[in-house]
Amino acid sequence: MFKYFPTNYPWNLAVNLAIEMGARIGEIEEMCAPLIEASKAGDAEGSRSFQVAWEAAADRLLLLAEEDMASGRLLSAGQKMGRAATYLTTAERLLAHDSPGRLMLYNRSLDVFARSIALAKDNCERVEIPYDGTHLSGLYVRAYGVEGRQPVLVQVNGLDSTKEMKYRVGLPEWLARRGVASLIMDQPGTGEALRIHGLTARFDSEHWASRVVDWLEARNDIDPKRIGMEGVSLGGYYCPRAVAFEPRFACGVVWGANHDWRDVQKRRLEREGSFPVPHYWNHVRWVWGAKDMDEFMRIAENVHLDGILDRIRVPFLVTHGAKDSQIPLKWAHRTFEQLVNSPKRELKIFDERTGGVQHSSFDNSSNAGAYIADWVAETLGGHTA
Numbered sequence: 089m090f091k092y093f094p095t096n097y098p099w100n101l102a103v104n105l106a107i108e109m110g111a112r113i114g115e116i117e118e119m120c121a122p123l124i125e126a127s128k129a130g131d132a133e134g135s136r137s138f139q140v141a142w143e144a145a146a147d148r149l150l151l152l153a154e155e156d157m158a159s160g161r162l163l164s165a166g167q168k169m170g171r172a173a174t175y176l177t178t179a180e181r182l183l184a185h186d187s188p189g190r191l192m193l194y195n196r197s198l199d200v201f202a203r204s205i206a207l208a209k210d211n212c213e214r215v216e217i218p219y220d221g222t223h224l225s226g227l228y229v230r231a232y233g234v235e236g237r238q239p240v241l242v243q244v245n246g247l248d249s250t251k252e253m254k255y256r257v258g259l260p261e262w263l264a265r266r267g268v269a270s271l272i273m274d275q276p277g278t279g280e281a282l283r284i285h286g287l288t289a290r291f292d293s294e295h296w297a298s299r300v301v302d303w304l305e306a307r308n309d310i311d312p313k314r315i316g317m318e319g320v321s322l323g324g325y326y327c328p329r330a331v332a333f334e335p336r337f338a339c340g341v342v343w344g345a346n347h348d349w350r351d352v353q354k355r356r357l358e359r360e361g362s363f364p365v366p367h368y369w370n371h372v373r374w375v376w377g378a379k380d381m382d383e384f385m386r387i388a389e390n391v392h393l394d395g396i397l398d399r400i401r402v403p404f405l406v407t408h409g410a411k412d413s414q415i416p417l418k419w420a421h422r423t424f425e426q427l428v429n430s431p432k433r434e435l436k437i438f439d440e441r442t443g444g445v446q447h448s449s450f451d452n453s454s455n456a457g458a459y460i461a462d463w464v465a466e467t468l469g470g471h472t473a
Contacts, residue, residue: 089104089413089446089450089451090103090104090107090451092116092120093120093123093124093127094124094127095127095128096127096128096134097362097363097413098182098362098363098364098365098366099123099127099134099138099182101362101364101447101450102138102178102181102182103116103120104446104450104451105178105253105257105450106174106175106178108256108257108258108450108453109174109177109178109253109256109257110170110171110174110256111171111174111175111178112171115145115149115171115175118145119141119142119144119145119175120141122141123137123138123141126138131184131366131367132184132187132367134366135182135183135184135187135366135367136183136187138179138182139179139180139182139183139193142175142176142178142179143175143176143179143193145172145175146171146172146173146175146176146179146200147172149168149169149171149172149175150168150169150172150200152168153165153166153168153169153172153207156168157207162207163207163208163209165207166203166204166205166206166207166208166209166210167204167208168204169200169201169203169204169207169208170201170204170205170208170256172200172204173197173200173201173204173252174256176193176196176197176200177197177201177250177252177253179193180193180194180197181248181249181250181253181365182365182366183367184366184367184370184371185367185370185371185374186370191283194283197252198252198280201252202214211229211230211232211261211264212227212228212229212255212260213227213228213229213230214226214227214228215227215228215271217273217299217300217303218299218303219287219296219299220287222285222287223285224273224274224275224276224280224281224287224296224299224300225251225273225274225279225280225281226251226271226272226273226274226300227251227252227255227260227270227271227272228269228270228271229255229260229261229263229264229269229270229271229272230264230269230309231263231264231266231267231268231269231470232264232265232267233267234267234269237308237309237310237311237312237314238267238268238269238309238310238311238314239267239268239269239310239311239314239315239316239338239468239469239470240268240269240270240271240304240310240311240314240315240316241263241268241269241270241271241316241317241318241341241464241468242270242271242273242297242300242301242304242315242316242317242318242337243259243260243270243271243272243273243317243318243319243320243323244273244275244278244293244297244317244318244319244320244323244326244327245273245274245275245278245279245319245320245321245322245323246278246319246320246321246322246323246324246344246346246364246448247277247278247321247322247364247365247371247372247375248278248364248365248371248375249278249320249321250274250278250279250280251272251273251274251278251279251280252279254272254320255272257453257457258453258454258457259318259453259457259460259461260272262457262458262461263461263464263465263470266461266462266464266465266470266471266472267465267469267470267471268461268464268465268468268470269309269310271300271304273300275289275293275296275297275326276288276289276290276296277289277290277375277376278375282374282375288374288375288376288377289375289376289377291329291387291390291391292329292333293325293326293327293329293330294329294330294332294333294334297317297326297330297334297337298330298334298336301315301334301336301337305336312336313338314338314468314469315336315337315338316337316338316339316340316341316464316467316468317330317331317337317339317340317341318340318341318342318343318460318464319341319342319343320342320343320344320448321343321344321346321364321414321415321447321448322346322349323342323343323344323346324342324343324344324345324346324347324415324423324448325346325347325349325391325392325393327340327341327342328340328342328393328396328397328400328404328423329393329396331400331402331404332393332396332397332399332400333396333399335401337402338402338403338467338468339402339403339404339405339464339467339468340400340402340403340404340405341404341405341407341460341463341464342405342406342407342423343407343448343449343456343460344407344408344409344412344415344447344448344449345406345407345408345415345419345420345422345423345424346415346419347392347393347394347419347420347422347423347426348391348392348393348394348419348422349388349391349392350388350389350390350391350392351392352414352415353372353384353385353388356368361413361414361415361416362413362414364414364447369381369384372384376388393422393423393426394426396426397423397426397427397428398426398427398428398429399429400427400429400430401429401430401431402430402431403430403431403432403433403467404427404430404432404433404434405433405434405436405460405463405464405467406420406423406424406427406433406434406435406436407420407435407436407437407438407449407456407459407460408420408435408436408437408438409437409438409444409445409446409447409448409449409451409456410437410438410439410440410445411445411446412445412446412447412448413446413447414447415447417437420435420437421435432467434463436459438452438455438456438459442455442456442459443455443456444456
């Protein structure tokens with residue numbers, strides 16, 4: 089793990105995630121060097137300083153992109169806008185949900201991301217899936233070189249990630265090159281679903297996952313028999329739960345097992361483990377729609393996989409970092425042990441030899457992501473050569 093800030097795990101996590109999304113180390117240095125003292129401040133004061141520095145870097149890139157556009161250099165403009173969107177997303181993620189201007193910053197990040205995709209001619213299309221009187225937004229990435237119906241992997245967020253973050257990290261591109269399409273979702277409790285539509289998280293993830301499968305089955309470019317699902321971080325709970333109760337999924341993958349999130353919350357109340365974002369308890373109450381800590385802890389009692397995983401009768405891959413600072417490794421073993429009816433279950437621990445030892449491999453997503461992409465391609469009928 090790259091530790092730019094000596095005492096601030098959430099900020100170091102943010103920097104590592106930004107690097108995995110394509111940040112340049114010189115720009116990281118320019119943004120972070122003035123923030124060493126601010127990283128030791130309280131959540132509100134520190135997060136505001138972080139926002140100002142990262143938003144300023146995005147502004148510089150956007151000015152350069154405008155110069156590229158004026159010269160007709162649209163691909164270069166798109167690349168710069170892509171990094172600007174990453175920096176805006178990173179700044180927004182660390183703010184408290186009720187921080188002044190947060191929603192405006194989030195909407196700006198969406199706009200810059202969309203412009204970057206269009207200018208760079210990326211293999212990425214925004215889609216909207218009908219859901220409970222509104223919609224869930226997603227990013228659809230087509231497989232390369234596949235004639236006819238494609239296999240697809242639905243990819244869902246954790247507690248504090250977004251579809252744009254998951255797209256930029258790279259799994260959809262790695263899958264596309266292996267003949268597998270991707271649908272990256274902002275499910276309830278994350279991204280647009282939470283920020284714009286007020287859709288809070290729910291423990292019965294099959295409720296929204298089934299609507300996603302309905303939408304995919306209606307497409308003429310998707311093979312309805314080859315729809316898999318992957319979840320990162322808290323998605324390591326959502327995904328197994330959804331696959332257990334939605335039999336149309338053909339396989340499942342967790343990138344960071346999250347077998348018993350209720351226990352993780354109890355330990356965090358005792359100050360065990362690292363918090364992924366500042367303002368942590370404020371954040372989780374927002375995500376789950378809880379008015380206070382008592383209500384949140386009652387909701388969290390439902391967020392575990394005990395007594396559920398024996399329903400899964402499709403291939404399933406469990407991955408975890410050997411030095412995960414947020415979710416103990418024991419929960420990966422628990423998930424794997426309870427997949428008793430999976431015809432092809434595998435537990436992959438990413439260690440110092442492989443890289444990707446931290447939470448959901450944010451310290452080296454390339455090696456871990458390639459392993460996941462290969463497994464999914466082999467399972468859903470893609471290719472690895």
